[in-house]
Amino acid sequence: MRTNISRHKIRSPFVAKVEELSGQNLLACYQCGKCSAGCPAVYQMDILPNQIIRFIQLGLKEELLKSNSIWICASCMTCNVRCPKGINIAEAIEAVRQILLRKREDHVKVEELSDSERGNVPPIALISNFRKFTS
Amino acid sequence: MKLSYFPGCTLKNKAKNFEDSALCSLKKLGVEVEEISRWNCCGTVYSLTTDDLIHHVAPIRNLIRAKEAGSDRLMTLCAMCYNTLKRSNERVRSNPEDLDIINDLMYKEEIDYKGDVDVVHLLEILKNEIKLENIAKKAIKPLKGLKVASYYGCYLVRPQEIGFDDMENPMIMDELMTALGAEAIDFPHKVECCGAYQTVDKPEIIADRANQILSSAVKQGAEVVIVSCPLCSFNLDQRQKETQQKFPEFKNIPILYFSQLLAIALGCPQDSLRLDLHYIDPKPILKEKGLI
Numbered sequence A: 001m002r003t004n005i006s007r008h009k010i011r012s013p014f015v016a017k018v019e020e021l022s023g024q025n026l027l028a029c030y031q032c033g034k035c036s037a038g039c040p041a042v043y044q045m046d047i048l049p050n051q052i053i054r055f056i057q058l059g060l061k062e063e064l065l066k067s068n069s070i071w072i073c074a075s076c077m078t079c080n081v082r083c084p085k086g087i088n089i090a091e092a093i094e095a096v097r098q099i100l101l102r103k104r105e106d107h108v109k110v111e112e113l114s115d116s117e118r119g120n121v122p123p124i125a126l127i128s129n130f131r132k133f134t135s
Numbered sequence B: 001m002k003l004s005y006f007p008g009c010t011l012k013n014k015a016k017n018f019e020d021s022a023l024c025s026l027k028k029l030g031v032e033v034e035e036i037s038r039w040n041c042c043g044t045v046y047s048l049t050t051d052d053l054i055h056h057v058a059p060i061r062n063l064i065r066a067k068e069a070g071s072d073r074l075m076t077l078c079a080m081c082y083n084t085l086k087r088s089n090e091r092v093r094s095n096p097e098d099l100d101i102i103n104d105l106m107y108k109e110e111i112d113y114k115g116d117v118d119v120v121h122l123l124e125i126l127k128n129e130i131k132l133e134n135i136a137k138k139a140i141k142p143l144k145g146l147k148v149a150s151y152y153g154c155y156l157v158r159p160q161e162i163g164f165d166d167m168e169n170p171m172i173m174d175e176l177m178t179a180l181g182a183e184a185i186d187f188p189h190k191v192e193c194c195g196a197y198q199t200v201d202k203p204e205i206i207a208d209r210a211n212q213i214l215s216s217a218v219k220q221g222a223e224v225v226i227v228s229c230p231l232c233s234f235n236l237d238q239r240q241k242e243t244q245q246k247f248p249e250f251k252n253i254p255i256l257y258f259s260q261l262l263a264i265a266l267g268c269p270q271d272s273l274r275l276d277l278h279y280i281d282p283k284p285i286l287k288e289k290g291l292i
């Protein structure tokens, strides 16, 4: 993957927005990788949790918005409770998700789910899924 | 002891086995439970963004209902409801300006919320108030010889502000099972996320996780796995169908709520267990151990 880094991106409104929505000081991350080491979902992610934090620091907005990782993360909080710098990684990922969802770019299209997909699962699954993946 | 109780929506339908068995157990333990009136869904997940106050209205409104019932605490059974209610509660307690805004959003409520209701989970009540040794004395049908792995998942233990137990090695359900006469089986995946709500649009992820989590419990010798969350239960029980399809060597194992085993030990009638609601039938192993 070819990526261009620039001062312009690092100081972009995108970085400020993620920091604001997540309430996290992401520059505190020193890339130890512990968040990714314990994440049960990494085997399906195209950008690992520690890389997500690095990408945010660098303002790599396009790469983050099109990554599958933000939809694979289940906010299980394992990374948060293990980060030696006290960073809430799940909140940072939520912020990136929210930037898309708030533009009405839903990840799950309720009307496209089949009757069996909707009917078999319990309310707790549907409600949490829609809360996380729709606007 | 009298407790205000918040069931949440799933316990009223797909997880009737959780609710009925827990309520019967509490009755046997002499605890009076009163379901709060006009409760609403808590929203299932705690809102993670700093500015999203509207999603704290639903959980906080339930705490107002508890106050209206004259209660200063609210008990939940579902681990997800517990997490959401408790985190929203902690958030407004430590951010009074947020609480003012949330109260304003609920201007039609007759009373304001002031951070004065505690959210408690049934397991906390059992361990800290009723006490496990007293429960053990009331176990008229001990779970002798049953090998039980306790699966905690995420919402009961993380993050720290929520947990009433160690985040990496919680023991509360293991201790309860030991008190009831069962053999508690330790296994390395007890706090590993099952994939949660991914189950709706990405069930293949759940198959991977269920395979890992349950195979690990089976390998340690577990005969059943217990849970405290209807979503864990759905993913680990019903999704064994998809798990089996994806991993032919996968071995099925029954999933129960901890409250069902508690109810058995306390001598609750079998209809309170709702064993008909399971995908992997737990009856054969329970019969084999002489428990039903």
Ligand code: SF4
Pocket (backbone or CB within 6 Å): A028, A029, A030, A031, A032, A033, A034, A035, A036, A049, A050, A053, A082, A083, A084, A085, A086, A087, A089
């Ligand atoms: S665990 Fe924390 S410090 Fe380490 S890479 Fe992850 S976010 Fe950065």
Ligand code: SF4
Pocket (backbone or CB within 6 Å): A035, A038, A039, A040, A041, A042, A049, A072, A073, A074, A075, A076, A077, A078, A079, A080, A089, A090, A093
């Ligand atoms: S919260 Fe997301 S990134 Fe963190 S460990 Fe869980 S799935 Fe991985």
Ligand code: SF4
Pocket (backbone or CB within 6 Å): A123, A124, A127, B007, B008, B009, B010, B011, B040, B041, B042, B043, B044, B045, B078, B080, B081, B084
């Ligand atoms: S968390 Fe679930 S069970 Fe709890 S109220 Fe909400 S949807 Fe219902």
Ligand code: SF4
Pocket (backbone or CB within 6 Å): A074, A076, B079, B152, B153, B154, B155, B156, B192, B193, B194, B195, B196, B197, B229, B231, B232, B233, B235
């Ligand atoms: S459903 Fe999965 S994600 Fe939730 S508490 Fe249960 S283990 Fe965690």
